[in-house]
Amino acid sequence: MDREIPKKEILMRKRKSLIKVAAVILVAIIAVVCVMQAFMSSVYMRDLAVSDVDKGTIEVSITASGRVTAFDEIINSPVSTRILEVLTQEGDSVNVGTVLMRLDLDKAETDYQNAADQSEMQRLEMSKLKVNNTTQLNSLEMQVKVSEMKVNRLATNVRNERYLDSLGSGTTDKVREAELSYKTALLELEQLRQQLGNERRMKHADEKLKSLECDISDKNLGNMRRTLADAQIRSPRKAVVTYINNNMGAMVNQGEKVAVVSDLSHFKVEASIADAYSEQLGIGGRVIVRIGSDKLEGSIASITPTSKDGTINFTVRLDNPSHKRLRAGLKTDVYVMNSVKDNVLRIKNGSYYIGQGDYELFVFDGDGELRKQKVKLGDSNYDYVEVISGLKPGDRVVVSDMKEYKGKNKLKVKK
Structure with missing residues (x-):
């Protein structure tokens, strides 16, 4: 069993x-x-750009694209004339004051001499007017003094007649006659004084008018002198000739371009930005231009008044226009400073950031691995990006380009 x-x-x-x-x-x-x-997909630590999440200040900027250009100076003809001689060619290096071309200035010089003669005539007429005015005013002043003496004498006669009349030696008629003469002399004196005052004001106005005419004549003469000097077409700076009208004998109008020189030792940045940001641009606004790892400071010098193809163009004047990294035609990133945000979460800026919105970034976990995490980012500048949500202080975030791992949620980090 x-x-x-x-x-x-x-x-x-x-x-x-x-x-x-x-x-x-x-x-x-x-x-x-x-x-x-x-x-599991892996990545080497040496290939990663990592940023710690911290709190700090972000000087918010808007990003524009720019291109370095040399300082081009357009030289226009100050007068309507013809080209006599061209002394330089395109590509020539010139110094300050180098004569680029010669213009026919016979008419301009004749006009200047006529203006100089006219100005001298105005000065002589001014001197003559002052002499005539002084003579006439002196004559009136002398008449006033004579009239004052006459009034004083008649006043004495009135007192004498009144005294004689009080003694019984005079008559009432003689007193009245003396008083009438005295009052008449007073009126004549008052009339002369008013005439003298009116004449002084009129003479002063005449001299002021004539002086104004002389000043206008001198200003016109000065303008013609400067125009004549400008007609000597010279280089305003040490530069390279990039354009010159070499048609000898050709007529050129006043204000017509005859030459262009480019200063290849001083540069500026021509930038463009979406017209949606036009209200955030202003003359004198602070700008950072990034060339590689170098950051050059500058300010907005000019802004085009109209939008073209959805963009606004503006020019940046650099604080150091002779920086060693500047080259004509070099493309740059331009950051226009807009506002300041204090005590915000931030991470370093990088190629991953393309504007405000939601992102999926790789964050280090406690096991030395990378985990994909949804993050919302806000404003930025050339150094930092504002973190709105999804991260906390102390987190370590990959800020390098991770497009090849777009489909991965976790990554192993190799030393």
């Missing part, structure tokens, strides 16, 4: 079976994990 197995032994057998099954499952899980680890 079969012997009944004790319950204790049955329980032990079940435990052993369960332990074996659990061991097999654990080994399988470990194997799966090992296989997953073996097949």
